[in-house]
Amino acid sequence: MRTISVVTCFLLLLSGSSISCAASTSSSSQEEVPPPREDVDPSLTEVWEPEPAKIDPGNAAEAPSDAIVLFDGTDLSEWEGEDGPPAWEVRDGVLTVVPETGTLRTKRAFGDVQLHLEWRTPTEIVGEGQGRGNSGVYLMDLYEVQILDSYDNRTYSNGQAGSIYKQFIPEVNASRPPGEWQSYDIIFSAPRFDTSGALVRPATMTVLHNGVLIQNHVTLLGPTAYRGEPEYKAHAANLPLTLQDHTNPVSFRNIWVRELED
Ligand code: MG
Numbered sequence: 001m002r003t004i005s006v007v008t009c010f011l012l013l014l015s016g017s018s019i020s021c022a023a024s025t026s027s028s029s030q031e032e033v034p035p036p037r038e039d040v041d042p043s044l045t046e047v048w049e050p051e052p053a054k055i056d057p058g059n060a061a062e063a064p065s066d067a068i069v070l071f072d073g074t075d076l077s078e079w080e081g082e083d084g085p086p087a088w089e090v091r092d093g094v095l096t097v098v099p100e101t102g103t104l105r106t107k108r109a110f111g112d113v114q115l116h117l118e119w120r121t122p123t124e125i126v127g128e129g130q131g132r133g134n135s136g137v138y139l140m141d142l143y144e145v146q147i148l149d150s151y152d153n154r155t156y157s158n159g160q161a162g163s164i165y166k167q168f169i170p171e172v173n174a175s176r177p178p179g180e181w182q183s184y185d186i187i188f189s190a191p192r193f194d195t196s197g198a199l200v201r202p203a204t205m206t207v208l209h210n211g212v213l214i215q216n217h218v219t220l221l222g223p224t225a226y227r228g229e230p231e232y233k234a235h236a237a238n239l240p241l242t243l244q245d246h247t248n249p250v251s252f253r254n255i256w257v258r259e260l261e262d
Contacts, residue, residue, distance in 0.1 A: 006160075018123060020158070034147045037044055052124065056103070063116070064256075067089050067108065068108070068259070069255075070106060070255040070256060071125040072254070073093030073254070074090075077129065078091060078107055079104050079107065080106075080107055081102055081104060081105075088101060088245075090113075093253060095252040095255075096249050096251040097243075097246075097247075097249050097250050097251075097252070100246050100247055103242050103243065103244060104242065104243045104245070104257040105242040106240040106242075109236070109239050110139075110140070110166075110239070110240070111239075112189050112262065113139070113186075113258060114185070114257065114258040114259075115137070115139070115184070115187075115188065115258075116254065116256050118181050118183045118252065118255075119181070119183075119251065119252050120250065121148070121250055122179070122248065122251075123178055127248070128153060132148065132149045133148055133248050133250055134146075135147040135148075135245070135246050136244035136246065137242070138224070138242040138244065139190075142235065143220055143224055144164070144165040145162070145163075145184060145186060145205070145215075146159060146160065146161055146163045147244070148160055148161040149175075151177045151178060156238075158169060160173065160177075161182075162214045165218065165224045170209065171215070172214060173207070174209040174210045174211075174212040179236060183208075183209070183211070185208040185211075186205065187206040188204070188205050189220040190203055191220070193232075193234040199234075202221075202222075202232065204217055
């Protein structure tokens with residue numbers, strides 16, 4: 001019950017209110033009055049531990065100091081091809097798909113990550129729809145964020161640049177023109193399975209395209225499926241990241257990853 005102070009009651013009576021002061025004054029005497037906020041020690045809500053590790057955030061062109069650099073423009077020592085050394089081209093600090101040489105995958109395996117990569121579709125426009133500047137980055141070799149020239153190239157919305165392929169349409173089309181560098185920043189939480197192989201927690205993904213939020217913590221339906229519906233199947237806790245060879249000479253630079261703790 002809302003209580004009214006004696007002073008308030010008196011003022012209400014003066015104004016002609018019909019409120020019962022007897023009832024309200026008797027209950028107000030039993031009610032605890034909250035202390036004024038000034039009496040609350042602000043240090044009680046200060047949390048000092050753990051102290052976040054200090055890192056150098058770098059700038060837009062370089063990785064933070066606690067990242068694993070997967071490609072800095074020099075070599076492919078962190079990568080392998082499908083059946084041996086990677087066959088893609090590295091020239092002038094840029095990695096480019098050599099069509100039909102197959103997927104590139106990291107030697108390391110990852111689970112939950114923050115991933116940054118920059119990509120560029122060819123200046124010379126060839127093909128249309130899914131055939132124009134198509135590549136993709138697969139988290140855990142299974143969950144694809146589509147790379148495509150979607151600047152002026154209509155295709156199905158859940159297959160355009162920034163889509164989580166055939167699962168989630170990007171909230172906006174933040175594409176730059178072909179030939180310009182673009183970025184993805186991806187926060188990925190791997191799915192969890194119990195010992196029987198049952199799904200305990202699905203994967204989630206957040207994606208920024210050129211700094212714009214396009215996928216906001218979406219819950220994945222399963223691994224990327226080209227045909228049919230996606231369906232989870234138990235897999236390792238850590239798997240390589242892969243880059244897709246979709247037969248278009250898409251380029252990459254500045255690829256780094258930060259492993260995240262659960
Ligand atoms: Mg693709």
